[in-house]
Amino acid sequence: MAYALSKKKKRAVLLFILPGLCLLSMFMILPFLMSFGLSFTNQRLLSRYATEFIGWSNYERLFRDDLFFTGLKNNFVFALIVVPIQTVLALGMAMVVNKHLKGVKIFRTAYFMPTVTTMVVVSVVWTFMYNPQGLINNFMQAITFGNWETVDFLKNSQWAFPAIMLMSIWQGAGFQMLIFLAGLQEIPEILYEAATIDGANKWRKFWNITLPQLRNTTTFVLISTTILALRLFDQIKIMTNGGPNDSTYTVILHLYNSGFSKQRVGYASAITVVFFLIVLAISIVQRLILREEREV
Amino acid sequence: MKKLFFLLLMVLTVTMVLSATVEIDLWFHSGRGAERNVLQDQVVRFNAMQDLVFVNAIQLPEGSYNEQVQAAALANDLPDLLDLDGPNMTNYAWANFIMPLDKYMSVELKNDLLPSIIKQGTYNGKIYALGTFDSGLAIWGNKAYLKKAGVRIPTSVDDAWTKEEFMDALAKLKALPEVDYPLDLMLIESGEWDTYGFSPIFQAFGADLINRETYMTADGVLNGPEAVEAGKWMRSLIEKGYVNRSPANDAALLDGTGALAWTGHWYYNNAKDALGDDLVLIPMPKLGDEDSKYGGQATGMGSWCWGITTNSDHPYAAWLFLRFILRPEEILLMSNANGAVPSRFSAVAMSDLYKEGGALELYVEQADKIAVERPVTPAYPVITLEFSRAIQEILNGTDVQKTLDRAVEEIDWDIEDNNGYPMD
Numbered sequence: 001m002a003y004a005l006s007k008k009k010k011r012a013v014l015l016f017i018l019p020g021l022c023l024l025s026m027f028m029i030l031p032f033l034m035s036f037g038l039s040f041t042n043q044r045l046l047s048r049y050a051t052e053f054i055g056w057s058n059y060e061r062l063f064r065d066d067l068f069f070t071g072l073k074n075n076f077v078f079a080l081i082v083v084p085i086q087t088v089l090a091l092g093m094a095m096v097v098n099k100h101l102k103g104v105k106i107f108r109t110a111y112f113m114p115t116v117t118t119m120v121v122v123s124v125v126w127t128f129m130y131n132p133q134g135l136i137n138n139f140m141q142a143i144t145f146g147n148w149e150t151v152d153f154l155k156n157s158q159w160a161f162p163a164i165m166l167m168s169i170w171q172g173a174g175f176q177m178l179i180f181l182a183g184l185q186e187i188p189e190i191l192y193e194a195a196t197i198d199g200a201n202k203w204r205k206f207w208n209i210t211l212p213q214l215r216n217t218t219t220f221v222l223i224s225t226t227i228l229a230l231r232l233f234d235q236i237k238i239m240t241n242g243g244p245n246d247s248t249y250t251v252i253l254h255l256y257n258s259g260f261s262k263q264r265v266g267y268a269s270a271i272t273v274v275f276f277l278i279v280l281a282i283s284i285v286q287r288l289i290l291r292e293e294r295e296v
Numbered sequence: 297m298k299k300l301f302f303l304l305l306m307v308l309t310v311t312m313v314l315s316a317t318v319e320i321d322l323w324f325h326s327g328r329g330a331e332r333n334v335l336q337d338q339v340v341r342f343n344a345m346q347d348l349v350f351v352n353a354i355q356l357p358e359g360s361y362n363e364q365v366q367a368a369a370l371a372n373d374l375p376d377l378l379d380l381d382g383p384n385m386t387n388y389a390w391a392n393f394i395m396p397l398d399k400y401m402s403v404e405l406k407n408d409l410l411p412s413i414i415k416q417g418t419y420n421g422k423i424y425a426l427g428t429f430d431s432g433l434a435i436w437g438n439k440a441y442l443k444k445a446g447v448r449i450p451t452s453v454d455d456a457w458t459k460e461e462f463m464d465a466l467a468k469l470k471a472l473p474e475v476d477y478p479l480d481l482m483l484i485e486s487g488e489w490d491t492y493g494f495s496p497i498f499q500a501f502g503a504d505l506i507n508r509e510t511y512m513t514a515d516g517v518l519n520g521p522e523a524v525e526a527g528k529w530m531r532s533l534i535e536k537g538y539v540n541r542s543p544a545n546d547a548a549l550l551d552g553t554g555a556l557a558w559t560g561h562w563y564y565n566n567a568k569d570a571l572g573d574d575l576v577l578i579p580m581p582k583l584g585d586e587d588s589k590y591g592g593q594a595t596g597m598g599s600w601c602w603g604i605t606t607n608s609d610h611p612y613a614a615w616l617f618l619r620f621i622l623r624p625e626e627i628l629l630m631s632n633a634n635g636a637v638p639s640r641f642s643a644v645a646m647s648d649l650y651k652e653g654g655a656l657e658l659y660v661e662q663a664d665k666i667a668v669e670r671p672v673t674p675a676y677p678v679i680t681l682e683f684s685r686a687i688q689e690i691l692n693g694t695d696v697q698k699t700l701d702r703a704v705e706e707i708d709w710d711i712e713d714n715n716g717y718p719m720d
Binding site (some may be wrong): 241 | 366367369370389390391392393433486506520542544646653677678681688689691693694706713719
């Protein structure tokens with residue numbers, strides 16, 4: 001990046017950044033700064049009385065709030081399980097649909113379909129599938145010749161979270177697949193040809209060409225999946241509302257409940273600030289570990 | 297000079313004519329289709345019958361209606377007139393964004409409204425909200441199944457089933473080959489339904505949602521021994537196989553796989569279509585001791601109602617529309633469409649469903665004798681959220697005492713946080 005831009009170019013760059021920057025400041029940076037300010041007040045959604053400055057009280061309370069930590073723990077468990085599985089699965093799917101086979105477009109569409117469907121719709125459909133009389137129980141009954149004991153997946157504290165994880169992986173993998181697919185198509189064919197001449201088998205080609213070439217893509221996929229996983233909310237709100245027995249409670253659900261349902265806007269702002277710092281820290285660590293290679 | 301005067305006069309007349317029609321915004325939740333159609337029709341007819349007020353009606357989805365209203369209040373973006381779920385009135389009134397309606401109400405109207413409507417709309421001595429209908433909560437039954445199982449069918453509040461009789465009835469109905477789960481608690485829904493539908497169970501057992509003497513704490517009331525007993529009884533319905541924890545729909549009674557449906561007036565029209573003369577309305581059972589706080593038997597009351605916002609520029613125009621839909625004949629149109637209890641005595645008398653001997657007369661008797669209003673306190677949004685959560689968890693089989701303790705803790709925290717919600 002060391003070369004200087006001409007004045008004209010600089011202006012062009014500025015012009016291109018401007019719309020994005022405007023939107024970001026309006027809808028991300030400004031609200032966040034406001035949250036930061038509100039987190040030191042007792043602001044309520046609605047109140048007869050004026051808002052007061054209450055110092056660090058919201059933060060002190062946050063560190064004594066069991067539900068926040070339950071949510072945080074669940075968020076981490078979710079990320080630790082879903083991110084690796086989803087990434088590997090997405091890569092596998094991308095490799096399959098990258099083959100020049102007949103009908104591969106149908107597969108591509110099929111894999112990508114869940115992603116373009118709204119999470120709310122997906123959640124409602126899967127709620128029916130997880131019902132004791134639903135598709136999944138019936139299917140298990142059929143393949144075990146009736147030996148499967150019906151499970152009420154979403155009302156059972158052992159099953160509810162894994163059930164939601166499975167659905168989330170299925171829903172999200174298509175998007176990552178698309179990114180991997182783009183990455184795969186960027187790898188020059190020459191590399192594989194050279195490797196073939198050198199007598200490398202498929203496995204060696206995968207380890208020594210595909211994976212290293214996908215490094216930047218993988219970094220992006222890992223970080224974005226992690227952030228998405230930590231933001232877990234829609235499917236939880238619709239399918240379990242945090243239950244049973246808090247087994248699917250997440251930080252964002254806690255945030256929503258505190259800020260909207262219980263009207264504690266000040267407290268919810270404190271949650272946002274702390275959670276933002278946690279997510280930021282995770283992203284930085286991830287970035288340091290999986291340092292992206294940049295061509296300049 | 298004369299010319300100028302003439303011109304001025306013209307301008308004045310034109311502006312007066314133009315501004316003669318006052319436009320007001322109205323928000324309502326998009327509930328059941330029949331309700332929506334009646335309201336839309338009322339808006340059209342109201343706009344056509346006079347030139348003073350033009351009502352611009354906007355419907356919002358029900359699921360997050362309360363949140364949307366609150367967000368709009370925060371942004372100073374509320375309409376002139378809006379409908380709200382009865383128990384939220386107190387919070388809205390406390391937060392000062394709906395106004396008292398007393399000054400608009402005639403004595404005649406006040407005396408004609410059902411006491412439950414006044415009760416649910418009154419806070420701090422003033423009436424803030426008025427509904428065109430009240431709700432009714434009881435048990436819909438399949439007469440053929442009840443007869444087949446040899447179960448007595450009670451017809452009035454006083455000869456309702458006792459707890460033992462109720463459990464016995466459930467056991468007998470469960471034994472019928474047609475029946476999968478005898479009782480449907482409408483668990484396909486959650487949220488406000490939990491509080492509306494199941495707090496009467498707690499009240500019948502002698503518990504309550506909050507200490508109604510002070511409205512300062514729920515401790516000892518929502519987590520006392522009576523409450524724990526109520527919670528355990530509810531859970532036992534699932535453990536015994538009487539209630540399906542995860543029904544796929546709300547139609548068990550209608551399709552014949554269930555025998556009883558614990559639900560409100562809104563179920564009537566569909567049930568009547570499905571069961572015809574086999575449909576019977578059964579009073580809420582006597583679950584608790586007769587000498588407990590609510591006499592061992594309770595039902596819900598209160599429904600959606602209307603409030604005028606404090607930031608309305610034309611509150612009187614909003615009142616004119618509200619007064620229009622509160623006419624007995626308009627109330628009747630709504631009541632016939634959704635099966636709800638008409639909110640005025642004069643409308644009740646005209647209603648085929650609710651007059652003496654009508655199919656839904658029992659609701660009026662229940663409202664008169666055993667209806668308990670949901671707590672009238674600005675802390676209600678938190679109370680209902682925590683109670684609903686507790687009910688869902690108890691039905692899932694968590695420790696009842698611990699679950700209720702946590703609900704109490706959250707409710708008390710909220711009240712403390714707001715210094716007990718002082719008025720001024």
